[in-house]
Amino acid sequence: MIGGMLLLSDDLSQLTHERISVATRIFPVTGVTAVVLDLHSTSISGLPSLLRLWCSDTIVTENTTSAIQLASQNSRRSAFSPSQRWKNPFSRERNSIPVAKGLGTWSVCSLSNWLDEESIVSVPIISLLPPRHTSNDHKAELGYHVFAFWSSKYIWVSNDKFDTQKTISKRLGPRETEIFHVKPVDAVLPQYIGSELHFTCGYEVKTLVTTTNSMMIQFKNESKRSGFIYIYIPTFKRTIHATMNGKVVRAEVVSTTPQVFVDNNVSMGGQVIRIYVVMNGASNDGRVICDF
Numbered sequence: 001m002i003g004g005m006l007l008l009s010d011d012l013s014q015l016t017h018e019r020i021s022v023a024t025r026i027f028p029v030t031g032v033t034a035v036v037l038d039l040h041s042t043s044i045s046g047l048p049s050l051l052r053l054w055c056s057d058t059i060v061t062e063n064t065t066s067a068i069q070l071a072s073q074n075s076r077r078s079a080f081s082p083s084q085r086w087k088n089p090f091s092r093e094r095n096s097i098p099v100a101k102g103l104g105t106w107s108v109c110s111l112s113n114w115l116d117e118e119s120i121v122s123v124p125i126i127s128l129l130p131p132r133h134t135s136n137d138h139k140a141e142l143g144y145h146v147f148a149f150w151s152s153k154y155i156w157v158s159n160d161k162f163d164t165q166k167t168i169s170k171r172l173g174p175r176e177t178e179i180f181h182v183k184p185v186d187a188v189l190p191q192y193i194g195s196e197l198h199f200t201c202g203y204e205v206k207t208l209v210t211t212t213n214s215m216m217i218q219f220k221n222e223s224k225r226s227g228f229i230y231i232y233i234p235t236f237k238r239t240i241h242a243t244m245n246g247k248v249v250r251a252e253v254v255s256t257t258p259q260v261f262v263d264n265n266v267s268m269g270g271q272v273i274r275i276y277v278v279m280n281g282a283s284n285d286g287r288v289i290c291d292f
Contacts, residue, residue, distance in 0.1 A: 031071035106183035113172035196227030219286035
């Protein structure tokens with residue numbers, strides 16, 4: 001979440017696949033630093049427990065081929081400089097990670113328990129609303145996708161819960177962390193909700209192309225990765241056809257969103273599906289196509 005240097009002091013040759021996968025999910029670093037939400041109200045540990053980032057496809061970046069170059073570019077872009085012009089305050093670009101076009105804008109918030117015993121860590125839902133791009137932007141009328149990265153759990157949250165100042169809470173074990181992603185629901189186009197590939201749930205995507213009945217995702221394939229990806233379809237379909245590098249793979253429905261009344265009109269709900277992907281580091285690897 002801090003976006004700086006990543007140091008692994010373990011003997012990687014002695015780690016299990018499960019533990020190695022933790023490292024792969026936080027690499028590469030982004031170069032963008034999170035905002036501390038509880039800077040003046042930290043727990044008895046003295047360490048901040050709530051860190052927040054943004055991800056957005058509205059930020060224009062240079063074309064780069066190296067993860068290190070991209071992190072460096074992000075660092076320069078988000079660094080404070082008194083000589084730079086004041087940018088749009090609604091975009092909050094200094095703490096925003098650029099992602100592929102079509103992914104949209106969402107918030108990323110980590111909840112950490114630094115104690116040596118279990119503890120419930122909470123964050124106000126209202127603080128997780130994705131940033132506005134203009135002062136006239138409206139909230140998501142159809143609710144929000146909320147995805148927990150480390151536990152791979154999905155829930156749909158209505159606007160009412162954001163309006164009533166409720167919180168997202170998680171019972172965490174000793175020195176455990178969970179990362180929540182909050183993204184507005186789209187009524188027309190399918191959405192990439194997240195994955196088990198990278199903690200940002202979007203930095204791992206190179207290109208994304210969506211239509212009303214299909215989605216093509218090209219993942220960054222410089223390294224070996226595997227895990228589930230999660231896609232939202234704003235309708236109910238009996239048949240979903242998915243391929244990974246041209247080979248048919250299983251698409252499993254794991255959740256649904258309810259009907260929502262907007263201006264006395266009923267907006268149909270949708271389905272959240274997951275697909276298991278495996279990338280071996282080949283140059284032609286990492287392409288998922290989903291038709292529905």
